[in-house]
Amino acid sequence: MFGFRNLLEPQVFSPLEETEAIANTIAFDKELNGMTADLESWISQRVSVAQSKRPDRSHSLLLTMIMLTGKCNAKCEVCYTAQREREKSLTWPEIKEIIDQCLKLGSRTVYVAGEGEPTLDPAFFQLVDYVKKVGTRLLVFTNGILLSNDNAALKQWGMTGDEMVKRLAESPVWIYHKFWSTKPTKNAELMGLDSTDTLPYCMYSLDSSKQIKMPLGLRRMLEYFPRDRVGVQVIAERRNAEELLETILPFIKESGVKSYIEPVIHSGRNFKNHSFDPPQDLYEKIQPYMVRQNCTRVAYLFAVHNNGFATPGISILPEFLEMVPGYQDLNLRNPDGTIKDIFTLRHTHPFLVKARYCIKGCLCEEFNLKVAEHINNGKVSVGRRECLKYEDILY
Numbered sequence: 001m002f003g004f005r006n007l008l009e010p011q012v013f014s015p016l017e018e019t020e021a022i023a024n025t026i027a028f029d030k031e032l033n034g035m036t037a038d039l040e041s042w043i044s045q046r047v048s049v050a051q052s053k054r055p056d057r058s059h060s061l062l063l064t065m066i067m068l069t070g071k072c073n074a075k076c077e078v079c080y081t082a083q084r085e086r087e088k089s090l091t092w093p094e095i096k097e098i099i100d101q102c103l104k105l106g107s108r109t110v111y112v113a114g115e116g117e118p119t120l121d122p123a124f125f126q127l128v129d130y131v132k133k134v135g136t137r138l139l140v141f142t143n144g145i146l147l148s149n150d151n152a153a154l155k156q157w158g159m160t161g162d163e164m165v166k167r168l169a170e171s172p173v174w175i176y177h178k179f180w181s182t183k184p185t186k187n188a189e190l191m192g193l194d195s196t197d198t199l200p201y202c203m204y205s206l207d208s209s210k211q212i213k214m215p216l217g218l219r220r221m222l223e224y225f226p227r228d229r230v231g232v233q234v235i236a237e238r239r240n241a242e243e244l245l246e247t248i249l250p251f252i253k254e255s256g257v258k259s260y261i262e263p264v265i266h267s268g269r270n271f272k273n274h275s276f277d278p279p280q281d282l283y284e285k286i287q288p289y290m291v292r293q294n295c296t297r298v299a300y301l302f303a304v305h306n307n308g309f310a311t312p313g314i315s316i317l318p319e320f321l322e323m324v325p326g327y328q329d330l331n332l333r334n335p336d337g338t339i340k341d342i343f344t345l346r347h348t349h350p351f352l353v354k355a356r357y358c359i360k361g362c363l364c365e366e367f368n369l370k371v372a373e374h375i376n377n378g379k380v381s382v383g384r385r386e387c388l389k390y391e392d393i394l395y
């Protein structure tokens, strides 16, 4: 009835599953790392999960986070990603191998938050078909341009946006569609689009017979998808905060779609930029509807950037990750091109292990800030290599 649930929360994982995956993760971190006294005390300070039974490797993670392409067809000023196409992007066989390994470790969902726009990745529909074949779930964030714009969709995939949505609806795919404004011109401004034609809007009638303007692709999703697989993502920023309160939140409530209402994360092109933050009074009104602030996901996920390097969080820029000691070991690709054993990497790379026990709100933003503070007294010069100690980066 009430739409303010994150698609990742109980609809996907029960609290029991979460607890079990976190407990098993900790048990293997201890076993494989010998657990230094330092790390042990970090854990006991930060996570209170009792581990009473034998750890089970096949239930040691829940989420497989794969970034897909860095390419994007929008230019949102606020975007936290690097949005760059990478020279050595993950190929479909590599993505499949990562998923297969994570499924064996208990993964229940493939999560594509995106380093760019996932629907532009050449492997996108192979992934959509594969999750159906192996019986797992796919959770995707999209800006929805291809789902609304038939010409762009035909060019990319040889099918219309409508056909894309129908095909997605046939697989166990959950989608968060960007819905930052009900006004096409405002939306084009927020997304840095050249014209409102790039993302066509249409009217949608709610049961109460109220009407709301929305991207055509979102309306198509409301038509073809079961309601519980549809979500809208909104960044609560200065330019849309009022509209979010007045129009978008009531729509979420009435339609029963899921929501992912986020505070502005200061990373990527929005690094250290607070100019898009909403005024305090509006922020406080929106805050109760926001996704959970104290994110524990890092404890039970395996995440990989589109360049094949493992990362502890979503919006940690690959450029910053490069400054971590042991960076090269985060590369999932062996020199012969095969994919490393994810279980071993996840529990033995000191950075991945330690990052898990630094859960404090958005790890990604904190991490980037720590790196920036460390280098050049706040002025980040990407490309300059310094050997950071974990303690310098993580609290």
Ligand SMILES: C[S@@+](CC[C@H](N)C(=O)[O-])C[C@H]1O[C@@H](n2cnc3c(N)ncnc32)[C@H](O)[C@@H]1O
Pocket (backbone or CB within 6 Å): 072, 078, 079, 080, 081, 113, 114, 115, 116, 117, 118, 141, 142, 143, 144, 176, 178, 233, 235, 262, 263, 264, 265, 266, 267, 270
């Ligand atoms: C980086 S995008 C990639 C997927 C797709 N291109 C999209 O925009 O939906 C993943 C999610 O992060 C959100 N996002 C981007 N920059 C953000 C920021 N600075 N703060 C909070 N969320 C942000 C996007 O709105 C999107 O929902």
Ligand code: SF4
Pocket (backbone or CB within 6 Å): 072, 073, 074, 075, 076, 079, 080, 081, 083, 114, 115, 116, 117, 143, 191
């Ligand atoms: S938020 Fe998504 S759509 Fe916007 S620029 Fe970033 S990756 Fe592209």
